[in-house]
Amino acid sequence: MPIHSRSFQAFTVSGIPEVHPGDSLILHVTTALEQTGEQLHNGDIVVVAQKIVSKAEGRYIELSDVEPGMEALDWAEKTGKDPRLVQAILDESACVLRWRPNLLVVEHVRGWVMANAGADQSNIIGADGNRVLLLPKDPDASAKNLRLGLEAHFGVRIGVVVADSVGRAWRVGTVGLALGASGVRTVDDIRGQLDMQGRELKVSIVGTGDEIAAAANLLIGEAAEGTPVAVLRGLNLLDDNQSGADLVRPSADDLFR
Amino acid sequence: MPIHSRSFQAFTVSGIPEVHPGDSLILHVTTALEQTGEQLHNGDIVVVAQKIVSKAEGRYIELSDVEPGMEALDWAEKTGKDPRLVQAILDESACVLRWRPNLLVVEHVRGWVMANAGADQSNIIGADGNRVLLLPKDPDASAKNLRLGLEAHFGVRIGVVVADSVGRAWRVGTVGLALGASGVRTVDDIRGQLDMQGRELKVSIVGTGDEIAAAANLLIGEAAEGTPVAVLRGLNLLDDNQSGADLVRPSADDLFR
Numbered sequence: 001m002p003i004h005s006r007s008f009q010a011f012t013v014s015g016i017p018e019v020h021p022g023d024s025l026i027l028h029v030t031t032a033l034e035q036t037g038e039q040l041h042n043g044d045i046v047v048v049a050q051k052i053v054s055k056a057e058g059r060y061i062e063l064s065d066v067e068p069g070m071e072a073l074d075w076a077e078k079t080g081k082d083p084r085l086v087q088a089i090l091d092e093s094a095c096v097l098r099w100r101p102n103l104l105v106v107e108h109v110r111g112w113v114m115a116n117a118g119a120d121q122s123n124i125i126g127a128d129g130n131r132v133l134l135l136p137k138d139p140d141a142s143a144k145n146l147r148l149g150l151e152a153h154f155g156v157r158i159g160v161v162v163a164d165s166v167g168r169a170w171r172v173g174t175v176g177l178a179l180g181a182s183g184v185r186t187v188d189d190i191r192g193q194l195d196m197q198g199r200e201l202k203v204s205i206v207g208t209g210d211e212i213a214a215a216a217n218l219l220i221g222e223a224a225e226g227t228p229v230a231v232l233r234g235l236n237l238l239d240d241n242q243s244g245a246d247l248v249r250p251s252a253d254d255l256f257r
Numbered sequence: 258m259p260i261h262s263r264s265f266q267a268f269t270v271s272g273i274p275e276v277h278p279g280d281s282l283i284l285h286v287t288t289a290l291e292q293t294g295e296q297l298h299n300g301d302i303v304v305v306a307q308k309i310v311s312k313a314e315g316r317y318i319e320l321s322d323v324e325p326g327m328e329a330l331d332w333a334e335k336t337g338k339d340p341r342l343v344q345a346i347l348d349e350s351a352c353v354l355r356w357r358p359n360l361l362v363v364e365h366v367r368g369w370v371m372a373n374a375g376a377d378q379s380n381i382i383g384a385d386g387n388r389v390l391l392l393p394k395d396p397d398a399s400a401k402n403l404r405l406g407l408e409a410h411f412g413v414r415i416g417v418v419v420a421d422s423v424g425r426a427w428r429v430g431t432v433g434l435a436l437g438a439s440g441v442r443t444v445d446d447i448r449g450q451l452d453m454q455g456r457e458l459k460v461s462i463v464g465t466g467d468e469i470a471a472a473a474n475l476l477i478g479e480a481a482e483g484t485p486v487a488v489l490r491g492l493n494l495l496d497d498n499q500s501g502a503d504l505v506r507p508s509a510d511d512l513f514r
Contacts, residue, residue: 005271005293006476006484011264036262098512105512113427165463169426169513170370171434172506173444173464175471187430206422207430208475214432215472218465218492219263227263235475249429255355255362256426256513 008234012219012227013038013046019228021058026149028052029229040150040231043238045159047216049228050135050179051120053142053162059134060124061088079104085119088132092117097257108135111248112179113257114166136162139180140243147182159184159238163213163220169256176217178209178244185209185239187246208237209247265491269476269484270295270303276485278315283406285309286486297407297488300495302416304473306485307392307436308377310399310419316391317381318345336361342376345389349374354514365392368505369436370514371423393419396437397500404439416441416495420470420477426513433474435466435501442466442496444503465494466504 015032019025025048033039040046068076068083072090076083080101090096093106097113106117118135136142139162147160162180167173178186186209216230251257272289276282282305290296297303325333325340329347333340337358347353350363354370363374375392393399396419404417419437424430435443443466473487508514 005269007266007268008475009264009266010472012262014262100512168464170506170511171464171467172504173462173467175432175464175467177428205430206474207425207428207432210428210430210432211471211475214468215267215475217463218265218468218472218494237475247429249427254427255357 006234008232010215010219010230010232013229013231014227016052016226016229019052019055021055021060023056024149025052025056025146026153029146029150030153032229040154040156040158041233042156043158043233043236044156045161045184045212045232045235045237046146046150047161047163047176047213047220047230047232048146049220050118050139050162050164051133052228053136053139053146053180054133057136057142059136061119061132061134063088063130063132075099075104085116085132088134089117089119092119092134107251107257110135110139110179110245111251112166112177114164118164118166135164135179140182140245141180143180143244144182157183157238161186161209161212161216162244163216165217176210176213176215176220178213178247180244181209181247182243183238183240184212184242185237186242186244188237207247209242209244212237263491265489267472267476267487267489270486270488271484273309273483273486276309276312278312278317280313281406282309282313282403283410286403286407287410289486297411297413297415298490299413300415300490300493301413302418302441302469302489302492302494303403303407304418304420304433304470304477304487304489305403306477307375307396307419307421308390309485310393310396310403310437311390314393314399316393318376318389318391320345320387320389332356332361342373342389345391346374346376349376349391364508364514367392367396367436367502368508369423369434371421375421375423392421392436397439397502398437400437400501401439414440414495418443418466418469418473419501420473422474433467433470433472433477435470435504437501438466438504439500440495440497441469441499442494443499443501445494464504466499466501469494 063084066084068087072087076086098105143160165174188206188208191204320341323341325344329344355362400417422431445463445465448461
């Protein structure tokens with residue numbers, strides 16, 4: 001049985017500048033790619049860190065502008081967190097699932113279960129602790145917008161994933177997850193496919209969108225590297241009908257909420 | 258600020274034959290690589306599907322040999338599963354965490370939270386539903402054994418990950434996880450590192466071992482492709498002091514068990 005090797009490459013896009021509210025990520029990515037002589041190819045999947053999407057969309061909150069309500073004051077006392085930060089987190093959340101000192105695990109209004117609703121105070125210029133960056137308002141829409149701009153510029157058909165590093169139940173450490181996606185098969189339903197012996201498969205739905213985000217996260221720097229964009233080339237995972245939202249397990253189907 | 262692009266490649270190792278109990282995976286992988294003219298390089302990370310590790314280690318159970326006890330009969334009635342299969346699952350488990358019709362989510366004796374303790378009836382030759390494949394007894398030891406054999410053969414320093422596709426809380430679909438690892442930085446502790454603005458990072462521990470498994474899982478076929486081994490080349494993630502066990506969050510630290 002001749003079996004051909006399959007492969008993909010992943011590389012960072014160097015030279016993305018610090019992103020400011022109102023910036024065009026389409027322009028940043030195309031400029032950075034062209035400065036290094038790189039093009040996008042058909043089938044490429046561009047993974048961008050949610051942080052630069054949030055920055056471009058100006059998703060900042062000034063804590064000095066936040067008036068904490070009763071619930072925020074209550075959680076702030078329990079967790080020892082700044083009540084204004086807690087209010088900002090609650091404003092992004094459907095409910096609080098768990099808490100510990102200095103930690104609130106919430107269900108974000110978009111269904112993601114995560115610490116502090118993704119509100120982040122790191123990698124923000126001139127913040128002095130007063131400024132908080134929230135997650136993008138609609139990462140699927142952000143991904144689609146970036147995809148259409150890059151497709152038009154390079155004349156190719158690609159996918160875009162908006163990725164974040166998110167903690168997990170049961171496992172140590174964060175991994176890349178696809179908060180938003182456009183043009184990408186985020187959920188690969190292989191139910192009904194048969195194995196090499198003709199039996200039905202144990203694994204039937206693969207979270208390919210999250211695997212793409214995790215793969216890119218091996219290159220996307222959290223720290224001072226400043227490389228918030230990566231390209232995955234060689235995968236055959238474009239799909240017009242899926243999104244990051246497809247990766248959110250509905251609460252009613254979930255055994256751990 | 259000159260920033261260099263970082264990159265890695267991932268490719269499957271073609272030509273791994275059906276694996277039988279007692280087979281040497283070292284021999285299978287070296288033979289398959291050499292038949293395609295490929296070598297391992299320093300820094301490569303070889304990811305193998307747990308299934309071929311289990312097969313080589315003969316981790317089969319014949320259901321006709323299993324005598325279900327009272328607890329297994331009880332869970333079998335609740336879930337509608339074969340009581341002998343339930344007994345095989347319980348024998349691999351520390352406790353049952355959740356159940357549904359046809360599903361037992363357990364804590365495996367090695368700490369992994371997963372459906373049916375990873376017991377699998379797909380991709381097993383001549384099984385006719387009587388044969389079940391369990392997870393490797395000690396995937397970290399399996400990874401180490403394979404790593405040492407491949408290192409000796411190719412004269413290089415590499416890492417090995419034993420990966421499985423595992424479902425998750427809150428998210429749709431399975432993703433690759435590192436059950437076992439040797440020579441690989443599975444948990445990247447970046448606490449204390451500063452961001453580009455000199456503030457401490459939000460994300461402080463990255464589950465790089467699981468990200469490696471997820472990346473490889475984009476190539477390792479679940480179905481009839483028969484490509485249970487992939488190589489990741491270009492990452493700088495070798496580490497002599499970590500293992501797959503480091504990715505298991507201790508029960509006492511876990512908010513969702």
